Amino acid sequence: MGHIIDEIEHGTRTVNGIDVTIRELVWNDLGRSFEVHRVDTGEDLTEDGCFDTLPTDEQIADPLADRQPDWWICRGCGTRIDARTGADLIVEHVRDGDPVDGAGNPIGGPR
Structure with missing residues (x-):
């Protein structure tokens, strides 16, 4: 090969x-x-x-x-990730990002 x-x-x-x-x-x-x-x-x-x-x-x-993206959009920062190909990136983004409520407002104090 x-x-x-x-x-x-x-x-x-x-x-x-x-x-x-x-x-x-x-x-x-x-x-x-x-x-x-x-x-x-x-x-x-x-x-x-x-x-x-x-x-x-x-x-x-x-x-x-045949390959249109399925966008996942972070409510906190607006980052867009294709959910079909970037599931691991979504998990990392949610895990490592700052917590926000459904309106994108920070939750809690500084880390």
């Missing part, structure tokens, strides 16, 4: 109103593949299989349509 010897960033594109980044992976057998990630959630849209060539907007639109 090959291994990655280089990564080339191809910047950010907006597809159907969603910003995505494209990363080219160069393999030791001289093969190449392309990963696509959402900017807002970091989700890898190509985890089920990378593109063999630089993808078009139409090719990127297909996996985007």
